[in-house]
Amino acid sequence: xVKVTQSSRxxxxxxxxxxxxxxxxxxxxxxxxxxxxxxxLGLRLIxxxxxxxxxEKGDIPEGYSVSREKKERFSLILESASxxxxxxxxxxxxxxxDGYEQxxxxxxxxxxx
Amino acid sequence: xxxxxxxxxxxxxxxxAFLTINCTYTATGYPSLFWYVQYPGEGLQLLLKATKADxxxxxxxxxxxxxxxxxxxxxxxxxxxxxDSAVYFCALRKSGGYQKVTFGTGTKLQVIx
Numbered sequence: 279x280v281k282v283t284q285s286s287r288x289x290x291x292x293x294x295x296x297x298x299x300x301x302x303x304x305x306x307x308x309x310x311x312x313x314x315x316x317x318x319l320g321l322r323l324i325x326x327x328x329x330x331x332x333x334e335k336g337d338i339p340e341g342y343s344v345s346r347e348k349k350e351r352f353s354l355i356l357e358s359a360s361x362x363x364x365x366x367x368x369x370x371x372x373x374x375x376d377g378y379e380q381x382x383x384x385x386x387x388x389x390x391x
Numbered sequence: 392x393x394x395x396x397x398x399x400x401x402x403x404x405x406x407x408a409f410l411t412i413n414c415t416y417t418a419t420g421y422p423s424l425f426w427y428v429q430y431p432g433e434g435l436q437l438l439l440k441a442t443k444a445d446x447x448x449x450x451x452x453x454x455x456x457x458x459x460x461x462x463x464x465x466x467x468x469x470x471x472x473x474x475d476s477a478v479y480f481c482a483l484r485k486s487g488g489y490q491k492v493t494f495g496t497g498t499k500l501q502v503i504x
Contacts, residue, residue, distance in 0.1 A: 282434070309490050311491075313494075318496060319496060320480065320494045320495055320496035320497050321435075321480070321494040321497075323491060326490070326491065328490065336491070368434055368435065370434075370435075372490060378484070378490055379437055379440070380435075380437070380492055381436075381437075382427075382434035382435040382436065383434050384432075384433055384434045385433075385434050
């Protein structure tokens with residue numbers, strides 16, 4: 279079974295803090311993705327990575343950065359958290375071996391106060 | 392650009408009722424189409440998919456047919472159960488090895504006994 283794990287299910291941070299969200303997949307997938315999920319807006323792509331150290335902006339990259347130093351790990355960084363970044367964050371991975379089907383982690387609900 | 396439009400929710404049905412969730416899309420070429428399901432407190436998981444026109448995807452009693460002439464991919468189930476209560480997302484991925492997926496806003500389904 280493909281496993282995508284995220285470092286925290288729930289996180290509470292203060293405005294201005296630097297926040298790291300970690301995602302790990304165990305299926306040797308080339309692609310990894312970070313989305314945020316908000317009511318009425320569905321899933322919006324923040325960043326994705328198609329290889330180690332490679333990244334591409336998604337639809338809403340402002341206020342976020344990412345890091346992929348190893349194939350299995352993809353980190354989302356909020357340099358200076360703001361209240362409008364309170365959301366559910368979902369990580370996903372996909373690879374040629376699975377026909378590029380996206381597999382999702384359980385999500386991290388981040389609250390910025 | 393690509394877009395997916397699905398019916399607004401929430402949808403409330405009695406157990407054993409017939410379910411239809413409408414989904415239409417805008418994309419060039421021949422995208423692959425998906426339905427994902429998100430159970431409470433979990434990430435998304437793939438429910439079914441179709442990769443070319445007139446394909447029918449099916450899983451767990453759910454079905455959807457890829458209709459290129461109407462650019463639609465409506466989700467149906469003949470008899471819903473309480474355990475089907477979840478949020479359903481329609482999504483597309485462009486053809487040609489393009490790995491990003493565009494999601495609809497999601498439709499919440501509540502099935503009451």
